[in-house]
Amino acid sequence: MITKEQILHALSHVEDPDLKKDLVTLHMIQHIEIFPNKIKFDVVLTTPACPMKAHIEHACRNAIALFVDKNIEVEINMTSKVTSVDSNQLSGIRNIILVSSGKGGVGKSTVAANLALALADKGAKTGLLDADIYGPSLPIMFGLEGAKPQSTVAADGKTKILPIEKFGLKLLSIGFFTDPNQPIPWRGPMATSAIKQLFNDSDWGELDYLIVDMPPGTGDIHITVSQSYPISGAVIVTTPQHVALADAIKGMAMYQMEGINVPILGIVENMSYFTPAELPDNKYYIFGKDGGKHLAEKNNVPFLGEIPLVKSVADAGDNGFPILLDADDAVAQYFLDIAGRVAQEVSILANR
Amino acid sequence: MITKEQILHALSHVEDPDLKKDLVTLHMIQHIEIFPNKIKFDVVLTTPACPMKAHIEHACRNAIALFVDKNIEVEINMTSKVTSVDSNQLSGIRNIILVSSGKGGVGKSTVAANLALALADKGAKTGLLDADIYGPSLPIMFGLEGAKPQSTVAADGKTKILPIEKFGLKLLSIGFFTDPNQPIPWRGPMATSAIKQLFNDSDWGELDYLIVDMPPGTGDIHITVSQSYPISGAVIVTTPQHVALADAIKGMAMYQMEGINVPILGIVENMSYFTPAELPDNKYYIFGKDGGKHLAEKNNVPFLGEIPLVKSVADAGDNGFPILLDADDAVAQYFLDIAGRVAQEVSILANR
Numbered sequence: 001m002i003t004k005e006q007i008l009h010a011l012s013h014v015e016d017p018d019l020k021k022d023l024v025t026l027h028m029i030q031h032i033e034i035f036p037n038k039i040k041f042d043v044v045l046t047t048p049a050c051p052m053k054a055h056i057e058h059a060c061r062n063a064i065a066l067f068v069d070k071n072i073e074v075e076i077n078m079t080s081k082v083t084s085v086d087s088n089q090l091s092g093i094r095n096i097i098l099v100s101s102g103k104g105g106v107g108k109s110t111v112a113a114n115l116a117l118a119l120a121d122k123g124a125k126t127g128l129l130d131a132d133i134y135g136p137s138l139p140i141m142f143g144l145e146g147a148k149p150q151s152t153v154a155a156d157g158k159t160k161i162l163p164i165e166k167f168g169l170k171l172l173s174i175g176f177f178t179d180p181n182q183p184i185p186w187r188g189p190m191a192t193s194a195i196k197q198l199f200n201d202s203d204w205g206e207l208d209y210l211i212v213d214m215p216p217g218t219g220d221i222h223i224t225v226s227q228s229y230p231i232s233g234a235v236i237v238t239t240p241q242h243v244a245l246a247d248a249i250k251g252m253a254m255y256q257m258e259g260i261n262v263p264i265l266g267i268v269e270n271m272s273y274f275t276p277a278e279l280p281d282n283k284y285y286i287f288g289k290d291g292g293k294h295l296a297e298k299n300n301v302p303f304l305g306e307i308p309l310v311k312s313v314a315d316a317g318d319n320g321f322p323i324l325l326d327a328d329d330a331v332a333q334y335f336l337d338i339a340g341r342v343a344q345e346v347s348i349l350a351n352r
Numbered sequence: 353m354i355t356k357e358q359i360l361h362a363l364s365h366v367e368d369p370d371l372k373k374d375l376v377t378l379h380m381i382q383h384i385e386i387f388p389n390k391i392k393f394d395v396v397l398t399t400p401a402c403p404m405k406a407h408i409e410h411a412c413r414n415a416i417a418l419f420v421d422k423n424i425e426v427e428i429n430m431t432s433k434v435t436s437v438d439s440n441q442l443s444g445i446r447n448i449i450l451v452s453s454g455k456g457g458v459g460k461s462t463v464a465a466n467l468a469l470a471l472a473d474k475g476a477k478t479g480l481l482d483a484d485i486y487g488p489s490l491p492i493m494f495g496l497e498g499a500k501p502q503s504t505v506a507a508d509g510k511t512k513i514l515p516i517e518k519f520g521l522k523l524l525s526i527g528f529f530t531d532p533n534q535p536i537p538w539r540g541p542m543a544t545s546a547i548k549q550l551f552n553d554s555d556w557g558e559l560d561y562l563i564v565d566m567p568p569g570t571g572d573i574h575i576t577v578s579q580s581y582p583i584s585g586a587v588i589v590t591t592p593q594h595v596a597l598a599d600a601i602k603g604m605a606m607y608q609m610e611g612i613n614v615p616i617l618g619i620v621e622n623m624s625y626f627t628p629a630e631l632p633d634n635k636y637y638i639f640g641k642d643g644g645k646h647l648a649e650k651n652n653v654p655f656l657g658e659i660p661l662v663k664s665v666a667d668a669g670d671n672g673f674p675i676l677l678d679a680d681d682a683v684a685q686y687f688l689d690i691a692g693r694v695a696q697e698v699s700i701l702a703n704r
Contacts, residue, residue: 104456104487105458134454134569134599137595137599140594180598180601191571216456216457217486217487239457242670243461243487243492243669250487276628279628284626285663286626288666288667311636314593317593318593318595318640
């Protein structure tokens with residue numbers, strides 16, 4: 001009869017390639033069950049969006065075959081429990097991820113929305129907070145113009161804002177509370193107090209990831225959010241253009257300043273190239289080539305991926321149905337890959 | 353012998369098509385000289401960038417031929433004296449024009465730089481102030497990274513910052529005073545005080561136009577600049593994308609608020625379409641079609657023109673040599689036309 005110890009010994013040879021430790025040390029092997037001709041166990045990863053999932057399952061099967069019994073039936077339940085980078089977390093929210101850009105108009109909101117949808121698609125409980133107080137685009141991107149969140153009495157007895165649920169996400173935007181045709185010429189302190197409400201006075205419930213679409217630049221909102229909440233890390237979005245890269249460098253430097261100390265999860269390069277339908281093999285590097293990739297290398301931060309300039313992405317955002325929901329669109333896969341890499345980086349930081 | 357009165361009577365039939373008054377009433381006819389076989393006079397327009405210049409000259413010749421003598425030689429000196437929208441002007445600066453956008457990344461800085469260059473190209477004394485405190489791009493766009501303005505003792509005995517002169521413009525950017533690799537995570541009041549220095553403590557000298565590249569959005573800087581200085585008007589830059597238009601609407605509404613009251617000179621649509629070199633007849637409306645034009649019609653403000661999405665424009669900005677300086681580039685003409693229309697709108701407001 002196979003023993004639990006044999007199984008654990010075998011699986012202690014399987015390393016999580018990101019966390020650089022074996023699955024047993026990481027307490028990832030749980031609920032071992034042993035039957036006469038079959039063994040069964042859970043592998044509890046640190047994120048459902050782990051891009052190494054198939055690789056790890058395969059390695060577990062190999063280890064059992066090699067160290068225990070190559071004829072035994074092995075049933076593996078690949079599951080996950082998202083770990084938190086900061087133990088001092090906002091009640092119920094495991095990881096807050098800021099999506100940021102030095103320069104506006106580089107596609108930050110598009111990346112934030114599709115990143116959130118991709119994480120939810122992979123099974124993570126995900127929220128999206130649109131903190132771009134001067135130009136909230138979540139209402140348009142999710143077809144929620146004119147929507148008004150309800151309030152609710154939360155577990156702590158306080159009245160809280162209830163995020164709107166759509167496409168599997170919990171959503172809040174400052175745009176839900178303002179007239180879309182009126183500007184918000186708020187001075188800094190008013191803006192930061194509005195953002196704090198969206199974080200503190202809202203009933204987000206349990207979330208693996210809260211994606212925050214930050215305003216562009218390096219202003220009041222960035223200082224307030226970074227200093228008031230435990231942030232797992234920031235994703236920096238840029239185009240390959242020199243002027244955008246220059247601002248991205250500043251954005252990264254801000255997060256790395258003393259007193260702010262937000263880890264950089266990596267860089268996403270958006271609008272990398274344009275491919276006309278009539279010339280599918282042509283890539284037009286309208287804004288330059290590989291600028292985001294070089295920036296990542298130079299600053300020794302992960303390059304999370306590039307996204308081509310595609311009309312369907314812009315249209316999808318304008319039409320309230322983000323591109324990730326269109327399984328036929330080739331660009332959706334770019335966002336799914338990036339989401340996997342973001343989740344991976346968060347897991348690495350959480351288990352460091 | 354022809355009399356001065358005959359000439360003025362003839363020219364009183366020529367109307368400035370923008371100002372809707374005749375040239376004599378507008379005091380535009382000056383320095384009349386009468387010779388035996390020739391007459392000579394100046395037409396003093398309200399801007400050297402007047403797109404109606406040739407049209408007005410032609411109308412003057414016709415009027416002299418019709419009402420005075422069709423055989424006399426006519427020498428017309430087309431000149432200009434830029435009028436000011438607000439008599440309460442900043443010392444020496446006739447018109448302050450804000451280039452603004454609700455959303456970042458729509459090409460606001462590109463429009464501001466090329467607009468300033470186009471006005472200077474037409475003979476106007478022009479300055480460019482980069483007030484985009486969170487992402488100044490003037491130093492890169494003008495090849496002035498690392499440049500440091502000198503100080504000077506101005507006419508009033510005070511020490512002032514001396515704008516850098518390049519390509520015929522006077523230039524100042526908050527970027528000249530900061531480390532390009534360091535962020536400026538300034539709270540609102542610090543940012544507004546920095547901007548006030550660039551306006552008040554700088555020796556701009558005599559300027560027909562000071563173009564101000566504003567930060568995107570509707571924040572502290574906008575309130576401060578609009579309330580502290582006499583602004584001739586604002587040019588709103590947008591892409592045709594729905595999410596950009598939504599922010600442009602807010603930007604316009606802000607300028608029209610009570611206590612701010614900045615006239616909207618018009619809307620520039622940037623990144624209107626992409627044309628690959630291999631398919632010169634194809635226009636790819638990546639971000640949608642005519643969004644800026646419809647926005648202008650709906651809000652009853654002038655549509656100043658569209659600019660295609662062209663790699664050379666982005667490259668030029670990255671290389672420190674704005675596209676307007678490249679006479680061979682077809683896109684330069686788009687900016688020259690837009691500059692003419694902006695100058696026209698300012699003249700109309702100044703002579704209302």
